[in-house]
Amino acid sequence: MRKRIAPSAVVWLLVAAAYFFIPLLATLLFSLKKVQTGNCCTLASYGTIVHDHQFWVTIKLSSILALETIAICLALFVPTIYLVHLKMPKLRPVLAFLALIPFVVPPIVMVVGLLNFYKGAPIWFYDQPWGFLATAYVILAFPYMFFSLDAGFRSIDVHTLTEASQNLGANWATTLVKVILPNIRAAALAGSFLTLAIVMGEFTIASLSAFHTFPIYIQSVNESQAYPAAAVTLMSFGITWAAMLSLLLVGRKRGTRAAILTGAR
Amino acid sequence: MAYLELQNLHRDFGTVKALDGIEIELGEGEFLSLLGPSGCGKTTALRLVAGFDRPNAGAIVVDGKDMTRVPPNKRDMGMVFQAYSLFPNMTARDNVGFGLRIRGKKRGDRHGRVAELLELVGLGHAGDRYPHQLSGGMQQRVALARALAIEPRVLLLDEPLSALDAKVRVQLREEIRRIQLELGITTLYVTHDQEEALSISDHVAVMYGGRIEQMGSPAEMYSAPATPFVAEFIGTMNRLEGTVVEGGVEHAGITLEVAAVRGRPRGTRVLVLVRPETVIVDRVDGGAAANTLVGDVVTQTFLGPVTRLKILGEGVDVIADVPTQKALALPVGTKVAAMLPAEDARVLELSDEPLPEIAEEPAPAGR
Numbered sequence: 001m002r003k004r005i006a007p008s009a010v011v012w013l014l015v016a017a018a019y020f021f022i023p024l025l026a027t028l029l030f031s032l033k034k035v036q037t038g039n040c041c042t043l044a045s046y047g048t049i050v051h052d053h054q055f056w057v058t059i060k061l062s063s064i065l066a067l068e069t070i071a072i073c074l075a076l077f078v079p080t081i082y083l084v085h086l087k088m089p090k091l092r093p094v095l096a097f098l099a100l101i102p103f104v105v106p107p108i109v110m111v112v113g114l115l116n117f118y119k120g121a122p123i124w125f126y127d128q129p130w131g132f133l134a135t136a137y138v139i140l141a142f143p144y145m146f147f148s149l150d151a152g153f154r155s156i157d158v159h160t161l162t163e164a165s166q167n168l169g170a171n172w173a174t175t176l177v178k179v180i181l182p183n184i185r186a187a188a189l190a191g192s193f194l195t196l197a198i199v200m201g202e203f204t205i206a207s208l209s210a211f212h213t214f215p216i217y218i219q220s221v222n223e224s225q226a227y228p229a230a231a232v233t234l235m236s237f238g239i240t241w242a243a244m245l246s247l248l249l250v251g252r253k254r255g256t257r258a259a260i261l262t263g264a265r
Numbered sequence: 266m267a268y269l270e271l272q273n274l275h276r277d278f279g280t281v282k283a284l285d286g287i288e289i290e291l292g293e294g295e296f297l298s299l300l301g302p303s304g305c306g307k308t309t310a311l312r313l314v315a316g317f318d319r320p321n322a323g324a325i326v327v328d329g330k331d332m333t334r335v336p337p338n339k340r341d342m343g344m345v346f347q348a349y350s351l352f353p354n355m356t357a358r359d360n361v362g363f364g365l366r367i368r369g370k371k372r373g374d375r376h377g378r379v380a381e382l383l384e385l386v387g388l389g390h391a392g393d394r395y396p397h398q399l400s401g402g403m404q405q406r407v408a409l410a411r412a413l414a415i416e417p418r419v420l421l422l423d424e425p426l427s428a429l430d431a432k433v434r435v436q437l438r439e440e441i442r443r444i445q446l447e448l449g450i451t452t453l454y455v456t457h458d459q460e461e462a463l464s465i466s467d468h469v470a471v472m473y474g475g476r477i478e479q480m481g482s483p484a485e486m487y488s489a490p491a492t493p494f495v496a497e498f499i500g501t502m503n504r505l506e507g508t509v510v511e512g513g514v515e516h517a518g519i520t521l522e523v524a525a526v527r528g529r530p531r532g533t534r535v536l537v538l539v540r541p542e543t544v545i546v547d548r549v550d551g552g553a554a555a556n557t558l559v560g561d562v563v564t565q566t567f568l569g570p571v572t573r574l575k576i577l578g579e580g581v582d583v584i585a586d587v588p589t590q591k592a593l594a595l596p597v598g599t600k601v602a603a604m605l606p607a608e609d610a611r612v613l614e615l616s617d618e619p620l621p622e623i624a625e626e627p628a629p630a631g632r
Contacts, residue, residue, distance in 0.1 A: 157348055163317055164350040164408075166337045168364035168415060178363075182354035 024234070031230035045231035054217055055232070059239065061129060062214035066199035066243070068130055069137040070192045073145045076138070078188065081146065082180055085153045086162060092150070099146040102139055107204035111136065115209060129211045136205050137198070144194035152187020156180075193244050200240045266329070268293035268451050269314075269419055274323035276309050276475075283309040284320070285475035291468070293328075294449040296442070298462035301472035301498070307455045310472075311423050314453060316340045327418050343412030347424040349404045351396040357383065357407045358392035364415035382410040385444060402433040409441065413448065420445065420452040426461065438465050459499050463487065471495045493613055496538045501573075503544070503583050505537040505605075506615065514612070517580030521605060522556050525612040534615040537605075544585035545604040546574060546595060557602045558583055562595055576603050 032041040049055050084091050102110070114136050118126050125131035161183070165175040181188070206213040218236060222229040267290035276284040284306045291297050299307040312318045314325055316337030324333045332340055343364075351360050362379045370378075383389050386406040396404055405425050412420060422441065426434040442465040445452050456462050462469045463483040470480040471494070479491040490496035493504065507516035509529045514521045514537055523537055549559055560578025572592035576583045583603045587595070595601055 156353070157350070160346050160348045160350045161352065163315075163337070164344070164346060164352070164411075165363075166317075167315060167340075167342060167344045168411065169338050169341075169367040170363075171338055174367065179352050179354075183352070185354075 024237070027230045027234055031227055031234055033227055035227055045225075045227040046235070048225070048228045049221070049232050049235060054212075054220075058212055058214040058217040061212070062200055063243070065129055065134055065137065065213065066196045068134045069141055069199050070195050072134065072138050073141050073191065073195055074188060077142075077145050077149055077191075078181065078184075079176065081149045081153055082158065082176060085158045095146060096150070099143040102143050107140075108208070110139070111205045111208045114139075114205075129206075129213070132209060133206060133211050133213070136209070137195075137202065140198055140202065140205070141191075141195040144198065145191040148187045148191035148194065149184065152184035152190075155187070156183045189247060192247055196243055196247065197240055200236065200243070267291060268295075268328055269453070270324075270326040271310065271314070272324040272326065274310065274313060274325070275321045276306075276313060276318065277321050282475045284313070286323070287472070287475070287477050289470060289477070289480070291451060291453070293451055295467045296445055296452045296454065296465065297468045297470060298454045298456055298466040299470050299472055300456055300459055300462040302457060305472040306475040307457075307472050308423055309475075311344075311421050311453060311455045314419065315342050315344050315421050341415060341418045342421055343415055343417030343419075344421040344423065345405065345408045345412050345425040347427055349396065349401065349408075349428070351399075351404055351407055351411070353396050356393050356395055357388060357399065357403075360396070360407055361410045361414050363411065368415070378414060379410075382414055383407075385413070385447075386410045386440070400433075401429050402437055405429065405437060406440075409444070413444070413450070417450070420450045422452065422454045424456055427456075427458075434461070441465065463499070469499075471498055473498075489611065490538065490613075493536055493538075493615075496536075496611070496613065501541050501584065503537075503539040503541060503605075505539065505583075507535055507537055509533040509535055517558060517578075519558070521610075522607040523610045523612055524608050525610060529612070529614075536613045536615050538611040538613065539583075539605050540609070541573060541584045541586040542571070543606045543609045544583060545606075546576070546585045546587050546591075546601050547604075548595065549600045549602050554602065554604060556607055557604045559600065559602050562597050562599045562601055565592060565595075565597055574601075576601060 029040065031045050032043070033039060033045075034042045035044060081095070084095060105113075114132070118132055118135075121132075158180070161179050162175055165179045170178065201215055202213070203215040203219065206216055207219075214236065218229070218232050221232050269289070269291040271287055271289040274284050274287045275282070287306070287310060289297065289310075299310060301307050309318065313320050314332075316332070316335060320333065324331055326332065327340075351357075352363065355363065358379055361382055362375045365375045365378060380389065380392070383392050386409055388403060388406055388410070391399065391403060391407075396407075399407065408425070425441075426437055429437065438461055441454075454462070454466065463486070466483055468480060469483050469486050471478045471486065473494050479486060479495045481489075486495065486499050490499060490502075496502045496504065505514075505516045505521070507514040507521065509526055509531050510520055511531065512520055512522065514523050514526050514535060516537065521537060526535065526537075529535065558576070558578065558581045560576040560581040560583065562574050563577045564575040566573040566575075567589065568586070570589060571586040572589045574585050574587060574592065574595065576585060581603075583605075585603055
C-alpha cells in the first residue's frame with residue numbers, strides 16, 4: 001500500500017527544494033545573460049568556457065587526481081579497515097579519532113605542514129600534482145572514506161564471512177576480493193563519491209602549493225569574467241554529478257549489498 | 266584406527282582455560298556431538314579442528330595426518346556456522362559452487378555437482394535466489410550443501426540450528442543425520458541442546474569447564490551418567506544426597522534401598538540419581554511403604570502424555586513424571602508418597618567439591 005504524504009511534509013520538501021534550487025536557478029539565469037547588454041538569453045558564456053584550452057586542461061587534471069585519490073584511498077583503507085575489524089577491533093576508536101584530524105586541522109595549516117614535510121622529497125613527487133597533491137587529497141579524504149567504509153564493514157558479519165570463505169579454501173586475497181569487497185560495495189561507492197566531490201572542489205591546498213587545478217581555474221574566471229564564471233560554476237556542478245553517476249553505474253551490479261540493505265522487492 | 270583424533274588439546278585465553286586437555290577419537294563416518302553449556306569449550310574445540318584458532322598444546326590428527334599447524338584454507342573441513350554465513354552477494358548456487366571454483370573445477374563439473382547438492386538438501390528449485398530471499402532454515406540448508414560441496418574430510422557443525430524455530434530445527438536435524446549417513450561423512454556437531462545431541466549422534470561427549478566429562482553412546486549417556494554434572498545435564502534427574510548406611514542410603518531421615526550402593530563403605534557420602542519417569546507416585550494411605558518419600562504436590566507441569574509433579578516435604582524434593590490421566594487425580598496440595606526404584610537408581614560418590622551449576626544458555630543471536 002502506498003503511504004499518503006502529509007501536506008505539511010510537502011510544504012517542508014518544497015522549502016528545502018527551494019533552498020537548494022533557487023541559487024542554482026539564479027546562477028543559470030545569470031550565466032545566460034549577454035555580456036554586452038546584460039539581457040537574456042545567450043549561451044555565449046558557455047561557449048567562452050568550452051573554447052578555453054585551460055578549462056580542458058584543468059578539468060582533466062582534477063578528474064585524474066580524483067580517480068587517483070579514490071584508487072589510493074581504496075587500496076589503502078579497505079584492507080586496513082578490514083584487518084582492524086577482523087583482528088584488531090580495539091584499534092577502531094584510534095582510527096576513528098585519527099580520521100577526525102583532517103576535519104579539525106585547517107587546510108592552511110595542513111598545506112604548510114605538508115610542504116615542509118615533503119621538502120626533501122624527490123622532485124618527481126614534490127613538483128607533480130599526482131605526487132604531492134594526491135597525497136594531500138588522500139589525507140583530506142581519509143575521514144570520508146574511513147567512516148563510509150567503517151559503516152559498510154559494520155553492516156556485514158566480517159568474521160563469519162571471512163571464516164566461511166577460508167573454510168572453503170580461499171586465501172586472504174580471494175576472500176577480500178570475492179567475498180568482502182562485493183558486500184561493502186555500497187560503502188566504497190559512497191566514500192568514492194565524497195572523495196570525488198572533495199577533489200573536484202578543493203581550492204586552498206592546490207592554490208598554496210601552486211598547482212593549476214579545476215577550482216583554481218574557476219577562481220581565475222571568476223576574477224575576470226562575471227557571466228562565464230556563473231557558467232563554469234554550473235558546468236562544474238554538472239560535471240561532478242555526471243562523474244558520480246558514472247561511478248555509480250560502474251560500481252552497480254545485481255545483488256549488491258545495497259540491494260540487500262533496501263530489502264527484498 | 267581412529268579417523269579424527271584430538272590429542273590432549275589445550276587452549277588458554279589469558280587465565281581462562283577454554284580447553285583443558287581434551288582427548289577424542291572418532292572413527293570414519295561417525296557422528297559425534299560435543300554437548301555442554303555455554304563456555305564449556307565445545308565451540309573452541311570445533312574452531313581448533315577448523316583451523317580458525319591454534320591450540321596451546323596438543324594435536325589434531327585427521328586420517329593419520331597432523332593438521333595442527335595447517336591453515337584453515339588448506340584443511341578441507343566443511344563447516345556450517347551458527348550465524349547465517351552465506352555470501353550475500355552470491356546466489357544459493359554460487360554459494361554452493363564457491364569452494365569448487367576456488368579449487369579450479371570446470372564450470373560444467375561444478376554446475377552438475379552444485380545441482381546435485383541443492384537437490385540433496387531439498388532446494389533444487391532455489392538455486393537462483395539470494396540469501397536475503399531465503400528463510401533461515403533454507404539458508405542453513407544451502408550452508409550445509411556448500412560445506413559438503415568440497416567433499417570435506419570432516420563436516421563441522423557449530424550449533425547450526427540454534428537460530429531456527431523449533432519445528433524447523435527438528436526437521437533439519439533429522440535431515441542432517443540422513444545426509445550424514447547417506448554420504449558416510451565423519452561429523453563433529455556442537456550443540457547445547459541435549460535432545461538434539463541424543464537424537465542424531467553415534468557418540469555424545471558432554472563437556473564442562475574445558476574438559477570432557479563423559480563420552481559414550483546416547484543411550485549410555487542417558488542411562489549411565491558418570492558424573493553428577495552429566496547426570497544433571499542429560500535429561501532431568503532427581504539428585505538425592507545421602508550417606509551409605511546398613512542396607513542402603515540414608516536420605517531425609519529414611520533409608521532408601523538402592524541396589525547400586527552395595528559394597529560401598531558405610532559413611533560414604535553419595536548422590537542417588539533417579540529419573541523422574543521411574544518414580545511411582547500415589548496418594549498417601551496408611552503405613553509408609555519401603556523406599557518412599559512423603560510430600561505435597563506443589564506444582565504440575567503438563568508435558569503431553571506425562572505430567573511432571575514437583576513434590577516437596579520435610580527434607581524431600583523430588584520430581585516425578587506420571588501419566589497425565591493419573592496426574593488429574595493428584596492435584597496441587599495432595600499429600601503423596603513417591604516410591605523410588607531400588608534397581609534403577611544410580612549412585613555417584615560425592616567429592617568435597619560443590620556440584621556444578623549449569624549456566625543458562627543465552628538465546629541464540631538470530632541474524
